[in-house]
Structures are given as structure tokens and as C-alpha cells.
Amino acid sequence: MDDYILALDQGTTSSRAVLFDAAGRVAGCAQHDIRQIFPQPGWVEHNPNELWHSQLTAAREVLERCDVSATQVRAIGLANQRETTILWDRASGQPLMNAIVWQDRRTAAYCDALRRDGYQSLIGEKTGLVIDAYFSASKLKWMLDHVPGARQRASRGELAFGTVDSWLVYKLSGAHVTDASNASRTMLFNIHTGRWDEELLALFDIQAAVMPEIVDSSGHIATASANLLGCAIPITGIAGDQQAATFGQACHQRGSAKNTIGTGSFLLMNVGDVPAPSANQLLTTVGWRLRGRTTHLIEGSVFMAGATLQWLRDGLGIVNDVSQVEQLAGMVADADGVVLVPAFSGLGAPHWDPYARGTLLGLHRGSTRHHIARAALDGIAYQTVDVLRAIEADSGVALRELRVDGGGARSDLLLQLLADALGIPVLRPVNIETTALGAAQLAGLGAGLWEGIEELESHWQVERCFTPATCADRRAWAMSRWHDAVSRSVAWATS
Template identity: 40%
Template sequence: MDLGALAGRARRIHTRCRHRRLGAGERVSARARSALRRRHIPGHAGHVHDHPPRARCLGELARHLLHVHHRHLRRLGRRRFGQRAPQARPCARDARRGTEVRARPVMSVLVVDVGTSGLRAAIVTPDGEVAALHYRAFPPSSPFPGMVEFDAPGMAAAVLEVAHAALAQSGPVVAVGITAQRASAIVWDRATGEPVGPGIGWQDLRTVFDCITLKAEHGLHLAPNQSATKVAWLLNTFDPGRERDLCFGTVDSWVAWVLSRGEVHVTDHSNAAVTGLLKPDASGWSSSACAALNIPERMLPRLVDTSGVFGTAHALPGAPPLASLVGDQQGSLIGQSCVHPGMAKITFGTGGMLDMCTDAAAPTTGNRTPEGIFPIVAWSRDGRCTWGVEAIMLSAGTNVEWLVQDLGILASPAESHDVAAQCTSTDGVMYVPALMGLGTPHWDYGARGTLLGLTRGSGRAQITRAVLEGVAHRGADLVDAAEAGSGRSVPLLRVDGGMSVNPTFVQALADASGKPVEVSRHTEATTIGAAYLAGLAVGVWGSLDDIALAWKPSHVVTPGARLDRDRWAEAVERSRRWIPDLSALDF
């Protein structure tokens, strides 16, 4: 049938519908549609259902107007002569009627998430669920004790591999979000895109003495886990004369460069604020810090909003817009819908990180507060920074790995719950998880792991429970410090990370903190947060309030018997200053 015949048929059906009073005014109300759903066939986008007789008439026409080609739909009557056909998603078949239904427009977001030991790409759907997840292990190397390096070109190849795999499985997306480990440093040639040396991981300690010297000579408070001294080391090693046209970037900057094929050299405020090179109020790069380290400002990335389109992913199919950059911990904060002041999350991975949204005024200094916490940029949007605070636990899951890999009393970390559940208390055994020192609020690098209260009756069940409770006590320490330093009360805690799936640990955290604990559905909420931020930029989600309402914890754990916090404080004091020279370090 040609188009002229189809047009005539359409006029005849329209006339019959008009005589039968089946126009738009006769459609059922929105309230009635749900009750009548079984009687109606899906009609227009948004699942608006037509009156049944009219639907049957229009269905007769639709069977001729809709052509199925390679399992895709094309609407012939909606194109002008010479106009390209719009792309459509594969059609679905209505099981009740046998009619073919056009899929809704694509509104999913691709997220590239680069962690310390591996990276992933995943598709996040508008309902906040994760699909098409592809993971690639990518651990750093340690050529000497205290040195942590990674292969930046290898990272770029792995990012492209997992991103292409996710898109091949899911189809097109409306935007791309990027989240990554913070403060790791990469320096590369602007013209060729080739790194001048290894990427230096955030855990790397080769610049400890540089930090001490800078504090004494320039009054700069820099820690070795920040980017600043790592960049200076790379320049001093590979471009001592500062003659080359180089780019510096944290991992998020590098991934954006790779996905845009060198078109954008950017970072956002959440990542820039932990480099040690940003002004305390996040208004721009610090000229004084760059001068002290002899870092040319021309090599620094351009600052962009955490949420906002800043480039195009030319390296990916369809060239979707790049719409968010966010540090991993801030991504987790937003991924757990902590978008209003006083809301906090803790991520329990190898270490533990508490982040709280405060929305306070910009700080006058980026230094550690007397409570042992740090100001952070939680996110930036529409040119405005939203501030927060961060508290740090140097070792969390590492302590459970110690039970498995070194003591050998557990077969796997997951077994810690079952073993700890064999006893209802530790029978007086207490463990301070200070294998790498103590972070917030003490910041004692010379503290060491301490196991107290052992008797002849202490077994692996008591020791395992003591380790889990010790990490929970440290989590409560972070909450106390964040509340004291911010002046805000935390009504409840949200948690993610590997330890969040351990019921014994989560109950101990609720008992130690005295607060309800809401457990994230996703152990890696960072991915969700990056998707929310990218989706905000392109209209998948309309506002931060939409993100707040999207929170659906897997379950909530309420406090039971309160753990002995006074006894805990005594144990912590015994663990401190074990190595005096390290305890004397203060960055």
C-alpha cells in the first residue's frame, strides 16, 4: 500500500472515530486509567491509554504505518521528505494483545568508576538500578616499600574496554559520568597524550620529607597522600627545567582526556580540593602553592562543575556528553542521597571514610581542624560549591584481611560474620584497629594495632568479634568528630563498602554510635552518585530533592545494647605513641 492510500485510510478512520464521539475529550481520566489498564492497549509515549473502540480503529492503521525492520520500529508518517529516520530502541511485544509497543526513550547513564585496585563501567537506569556492569582488576604496583605506582596508558585501555562492553550490552545512553580515586597524580605530554612517567597513587609515601620541608620553609600544610608533592616529584624527575608543554591531572582528569580524545583537560572542585593546589575557598588554583613547588600553572586542568556537561566522549559509540566528574567519596555521599545538611555516610572498604554534607560557608583554610576532620567540596553545580566535612579511618577492612591472610583464623572475610556470631560478646577482649596508625580524631601515625583482655578462654570467635567491634568503634569515633567539628547532629548513618554486608559489624556500628544504620542496596554507591550528577545535568533527574527521594536502603539496623565507649577510649590510649618518631609526624 502506497502513502496516498494510507493517507486516505487514515481520513476514513478519523471520520468514524469523530462520528462515534471518540476524540480526546472522551479519554478516561488519569485516575481511572490504572483500574482500566487490563482493558486498554498501550498507545502513546508515557503509556497513555486510549478508549478501546478508538484504539481498535487506530490499531488497524498502526499495523500499516509501523514497519518492523531488523527488530526496530520506524514511524513513516512523521518524517518530512528527505528527513532522516529517528533511531528507535528495539520494540517489545505486548504479551496480552500480541501488539508491538514502542520502547520509551533512552534515559540511562554510563558511569566509569576507577578505584584503587580495579575499575568498572556500568549503566545506571532512571530508577537508580545498576545494569551492564563490567569490571576489570587493575591493581597498582609497589616497586619499593612506601611507593605506589600505576600504568596510566594501561588504565586508559582498560577504561575504554569496560565502557565499550557496557554500551554494547545496553545500547545508547544520554550522558557519561566519571568518578575516581582522588589525589593520584598523572603528568602527560599535551601534544602526544603520552605520560612522562608512572602514575603515582594516593597511598604513595615517597614525598613525606618534602611535605615536612614545605611546612617548615613555606608554611604549607601538605600531606603525602595529596597530589601536590607527587606532581613536583614527577616534574623534578622527568622535566627538571620545566621546558615541556605538559598536563597534570588526577585520575578523573585523565579519564576525561581519554574519553574525549584529548579534547578536554578538566577536573571538578571535589577532586581539585584534595590536591593541595586549590585555594581554600575553591575559587581557583593557588599561585603560592604552585610557586613553592615550582609547578607551572599552565599545566593545571580547567575547573568545571561536578554536575554539568563539559565535553563529548568521542571515544565512545554515539559520542554521548560528558556530564559529571566527582571524587569517589563524594560520589558515594551523593549515591546514598546525602544531599541535605547533616546527612552523612561512611564507606567501609580497605579504610573507612565518613563524609557529611554541611552546606556551610567556604572555609578560610583547607587544613585539618582540631577535631581531626577536613573541609571538602561535596559537589559543585551551576557555579556554586556545596561544602562538607570528611573524617578518615586509615584501616577498616584491612583488619579482617589480617585475620584471613596473616593469622589464618578465617577462610574468607565473609566468614567473619558466622564466626563472630558464635559468641554474644567478646568476653572482655578489645581490639584497636590501628595497623597503619590512627586517623580522625587522633592522627597518630605511630599508633599500632592493639589486642587487649585475652584470657585462656579467648578463641577465634571472641577475637573475630573484637575486630569487628573495634572497626565499629572507630566508625563511631568518626561520627563524634564530624558532629563536633561541624556543629551538626547526624540523625542516622548510611553505609556502603564491602563491610556493609556483614550483619555483625553493622549491628556493632549501630550499638557503638547509638544511631540507626541504613545499609545501601549497592556496596559501591560511588557509581550511583556519579550517575545522579550526570543525570542532573541532562534532565534524567530534575533536582537534588529527586535524588533524596530516590534513597531505598536494603535494610535498617537499629541500636541494641550500647558498647562500652569509656573502655574503648582506654584501649585507644594504650595503642597510641607506640612508635614515637612516627607519632611526631604532623602534616
């Protein structure tokens, strides 16, 4: 009988279930979209029960499509949208309100007050994070403050908090746990002690009784109930989606890095056993914890990657479909002096300027939609260079290659521009959906299907290597123009 690993990949817009065989190959997948709920401007929510039912349905469907019995599934691995916050009743298993999604900004003013009161140093040193509404702590505080009776019930141990991984494991098994990678995204986890931090819990007025147990990212975590999929199945792997993608990209060694190009762009470098503090406003986070040993990552995020191409479609109307951007941009040799800074939602790492605004410079009578499309792809590449240079400065490691995944990695032109801008090879794997692969690998290790990390190297294979085709002088000139455009983007917002 063949062994399979079932990876559950619960994301911001969909729940996916991917079945992997014992060689780490995809046997099949199923996917269900989930609703985005916007109660008012700046608020983003999900229905926790919808997350659960969509994920369970996808799991059942992939087993049926592949004609695989649950008895053939060796283990379940989870990857999840990070920071999204859920609070539920321990006895009934019902959420007290909708989940507050990582994108939600309702607690931004509270986070501003924390910074004004001088807490950035304390929080940064303990958690490796910047103070921001992005993370779970302020979201959980908001729930406890605004749901009637919640704080009193939390004190009595009647409520449970969790990010999406905790919620799914609870619904699958009844266990209340989270892994170290997800814990490190809450702004309540001390990356030096590996535990919930009492001082931070007190700062946010959060009762320790609501917090989940922190477990390794791989190993026996819980057991899914037999009545859900047909038999009891061990849950042996958990990681936040970007950490899972980093693991799935085989970035197991210090100095290896990956870039997931989706709506935004997430860049993470393995910095080894010791958390590396950032001097460039990047995030130090747990990558995974295996057999009690923690691997740390430095992370930088770009707000507008694929979303920039969506703007070309929806805002400018120069394409009917995002897939047309590459063809349009490829019809000219370069952007002919046009520079697009896609700061439509401010600038992310390493600038962290929420007031910067999108800027289009260098237009002349000969400029066409082809040049603007090319400038949009250039802008994605240049933002990536800025983040990776900051990561190199923080880590003290010069990047030798960059592994890429996500929907944007399908664009040959974008990856060539990225290689040209970075001056290093950019590697696209055969399987660009590495989040589910990473979850499956962690689960397979935890279940004993694979012996160790070295065995997983064969699961990662290069589909194409993009090598730099421009000289260092040209690269420096292009980045100089880019930084000049960024300065104008920032100045426009403050003028």
C-alpha cells in the same frame, strides 16, 4: 528509545562501568582489575594507559552485555580514585611516567619539612587539608623535579597535569578539565575562592600552565569522541569517588552523613555552603559544585576496616576467607573483654598518629578466635565512633542517622555493632555501590534527564535499618575501654 546513563568508576584496584536506566536502576556492569606497581617500599604506581584501556574496555563490554547502543546513552558520568597524579604530553597524549597513586609515600619527608617550616596553617586555611603525601601537590612537584626536562616543558605549556578524572576526560574528549571536588584534593585549590591558588603553586614550584580548568561537577563538560563507543556522548558529571558516594547516598542536606566501609573507612558529612574549618584534624573538602554553588563536606578516614579482617585471614590465619569473620564473631555474645586496636598502619583521623601500633588487649585463658574476631569488628565500629564524634564537634551538628555503603556494609553484625556503638540508626541502602550511582546522578542532572536533586531522592531506598540495642551506660563503658586501649597503642610506639 530508552535513555541510559553510563557511569565510569575508576578505582584503585579496578575500573568499572555501570549502566543506569532513567529510573536510576542498574541495568548492567562490567569490571576489569588493574595492576598495582610497587617500584620500591612506600611507592605505589599505576600505568595511566592501563587505567584508560581498562576503563574503555569495561564501558564497551557493559553496552554489549546489555544490548544497548551508544545512541541510547544520554550522558557519561565519572567517579575516580582521588589524589592519584598523572603528568602527560599535551600533543601526543602520552604520560611522562607512571601515575603516582594516592597511597604513595615517597614525598613524606618533603611534607614533614613543610610542617617543620610552619606551612600547616597557611595550607590548612586555604585548602582545608592537612599537609600530607596523600594529596597531589607534592606528587606533582616530585614528577616535575625528577622527570628530565619536565619543568622546562611545563613552563612552555607542553605538559598537562591531572588526577584520574582529568586523564580519562582527556582521553575521551581531548579536554583538559577537572571538577571542583577533585581539585579540592590536590592541596593547590583554594576552597574559599574556588580557584587554583597562586601562592600554593609558587610554594610547590608548579607552573600554572600544567593545571586543568576547574568545572562544575554537573553540566556539559566535554564530549566523548564518536570513534570510542560508537557515537559522540556528552560527559556531564564528574566527582571524586567518596564525594560521588556521598551524593549517591542522597546526603544532600546539611548534617547528613555516610560511611563507606572498604579496605579503609571514609566518613563524610554535608556541612553546607560554607566550608567548616576542623579543630580535630579532619579534612574540609568540596563535595560537589552544581550551577556554580558549592556544597562542602567534612571528611575523616579510618585506615584499617576491611583490612583488619584481611589480617585475621592472612596474619593470624583464624579464617580462610574474610566472609567467615562475621559467622565466627557471631558465635559469641561479645568479645568477653578482648579489645583490638587495628593500628597496623598507625591511626588515622582524629588521632593522626603514624607511630601507633596494633594492640590486642584483655586476653585470658578462655579467649578464643571467636572473641578476637568479635573484637576486630568492635574495633572497626569504635574507630568510626571516634571520627563521627570529631565531625559532630567540628560541624556543630548532632548526627541523627548514618548511611553506609561499600563491601563492609554487607555485614549485618558489623552494622549492628556500629549502631550500638553510635547510639543512632545505621541505614543500608538497596544499592550499596553508591559511587557509580552518584556519578550517574550528577551526569543525569547535567544532561537534563532529571530535573533536580529532589527527583533523585527516589533513587535511594533503605534495604535495612539497624537500630541501637544497647543502653547509653553500656555504650559509654565500651568506649572508655576502647580509649584506654588506644592510649596503650600510642604509648607502645613511644616506649
